[in-house]
Amino acid sequence: MKPMVGVALAAVGMTAVAARPDPAPLLRTSYGPVTGLRDQGVYVFKGVRYAASTEGRRFQPSTAPARWAQPLPATDYAAQCPQVAGGDTHLFESWKNERPASEDCLFLNVWTRGLNDGKKRPIMVWLHGGGYVTGSGAANGYDGVRLARRGDVVLVTINHRLNAFGYLHLSGITNDPRYADAGNVGSLDIIRALQWVRDNAAAIGGDAGNVTIFGESGGAAKVATLMAMPGARGLFHKAIGQSGSMSLSGFTPEVGTAIARDLIATAKLSPTDIDTLATMPLDSFMTAMRASRSRGANFRPVPDGRSMPRQPFDPDATPVSRDVPLLVGTNRTETTLLIGAAAPGVFNLSWDALPARAAPFLAGGDAAAIIAGLRAAYPAESASDIFFRISTQRQYRRTAITQAERKVTGGGAPVFMYRLDWETPVDGGKWRTPHALDIAFVFDNVARSTSISGSGPAQQRMADLMSDAWIAFARTGNPATKALPTWPRYDVQRRATMIFDTTPRVMNDPDPVERRLFENLPVSRGQ
Secondary structure (H helix, E strand, C coil): CCCCHHHHHHHCCCCCCCCCCCCCCEEECCCCEEECEEECCEEEEEEEECCCCCCCCCCCCCCCCCCCCCCEECECCCCECCCCCCCCCHHHHHHCCCCCECCCCCEEEEEECCCCCCCCEEEEEEECCCCCCCCCCCCHHHCCHHHHHHHCCEEEEECCCCHHHHHCCCCCCCCCHHHCCHHHHHHHHHHHHHHHHHHHCCCCCEEEEEEEEEEECHHHHHHHHHHCCHHHECCECEEEEECCCCCCCCCCHHHHHHHHHHHHHHCCCCCCCHHHHHHCCHHHHHHHHHHCCCCCCCCCCCCCCCCCCCCCCCCCCCHHHCCCCEEEEEECCCHHHHCCCCCHHHHHCCCCCHHHHHHHHCCCCCHHHHHHHHHHHCCCCCHHHHHHHHHHHHHHHHHHHHHHHHHHHHCCCCEEEEEECCCCCHHHHCCCCCCCHHHHHHCCCHHHCHHHHCCCHHHHHHHHHHHHHHHHHHHHCCCCCCCCCCCCCCCCCCCEEEEECCCCEEEECCCHHHHHHHCCCCCCCCC
C-alpha cells in the first residue's frame, strides 16, 4: 500500500500544501468588474450587463447602467426579452436554452482567449434570429468556445428588446418625445451593445477597429438594419447576413402605426393613453400583445427620420455602410423547414395542388408560366421539389441577390456571395438544406447541433470550411481560405457564388433559371 502523500512529505521534513484552484477570471468592464469561468482555454463571461433595466422605461431608449465596484458573477446567461413563443420544431431541440423573461434583459456574453493582453483579436458580434420578435443570445448553438479557440477571435452574443418592447412605432400616434424612438429601440439596444464592445475591446482582448456583425434569419435582417443607422457607423467594420428574408426593408411608418394602433385598441386604451400602455403590468401587456392582430409576431424597424432615416436596401443600398464589406448568402432549401415543419403535406404535393400552394409566392407574376418554366428546366423534379425552389427563391435567395446587387451598384467595399448546398441526413434526409443549418457550421458547433445536422466526419468537414471562411472574413474582409477555391467578389456580370458542400466550388450565376423567371416579380419583404 502506498503511503499517504502527507505522511511521505512529513518523512522528508516537508509540509503538504493543498492545491489551490485557479481563481475565477476577472473582467473589468467600463461599468464594473465581473467574474467568469474558463472553458477549454477560453475565458467565458455570461450575462454581462451593458445597459440599465428598461423596467419603468418601456418604449424608451436604454440608458447606461449604474456603476458597481464589487465583482459580479457572470457565469450564466441572463434574462431574455419577454416574447410570444414561436413555432417549434424538433430540429432545434439541440439549441434550446430558454431563459426567464424580463424587461431587465440588456445583457451580453463574451468568449475570448485573452484578457487585456494587448492582442488585437477580431471581434465577432452575433445577432440572434427569430425575426424581430423572439430569441436570445443564449441558444446552445451560439456557444462561442470552439469559434474563439479555432480562430483566436472574440465572440459576443447579445440580448435586446424584441416585438412590441423594441419595435412599436408610436411616433405616428403621439408627439411625446419620450416615445419618439419607440419603433426602433430594439436596434438602439444593439447599438448600445456595440458601444460597450468598443469601450471594452482592449479588456476582452479584441480590436475596437475590427468588429464584424453577423446574424442568421432575423439576425441577418438586424445586420442590414444596422448598416442603415448612422448611430452605428464606425461601431462595426464588416457585415455577414445569413438567410435574411427581411434584409431589404422594415415596415413603412403607415404599417408600423397601424400595428401600434391595433395593440392600443386591443389593450382597451385610447391613443392618448400611451403612458398607461407603457406602465401596464408585464402580464397584462403580454396578454394584449398576444390578442392583437400582430399576435406578438409582426414587428419590424420603421424609418422614423431619426435613428433610422431610410430603409436599408430599398430602393437601393444605404450609403451609411458603403465602406463595409458584406458576406451574404442562403441555404439551398430554406423552406423545407420554414414551411414543411408546420405543413408536412408540402413534401407530398401533387402537380394539381402545386399552383394553389405556390400562389402566395408568385403574386404579381404569371404563376402558370413560372411553374412551367421550372418544370421544363428541372424535368426530373417532383411538385414538392418545384415548390421548395419557388418558395426559397422568392423569400430568401432573391432577397440575398437583390441586396448584393444593390450594394455592388452603390460602389464601395466588396460583396461576397455563398450558398450552402450540403444536405443534412436527419430524418432520412427529408429536410435537405433547411433554414438555420448553417449555424451549426459557422460556429463549429456540430456536437451542439445534432438535432438539425446529425454528426460525423461530413458534418465536421462543413464546419471546418464555413467557420474558417467566416473567421477569415472577420479578420481581413475576405473569406478566402486555403481549403476553398478562389472566391471572387460578387458582381452583376459573373455573379460568382461559393457553393458550400463537401467539395466546395464556385459557380457563376448558380440560379439562372429562377433568377430570370422571378426578375419581374416584386421583391419579397419576407414574412
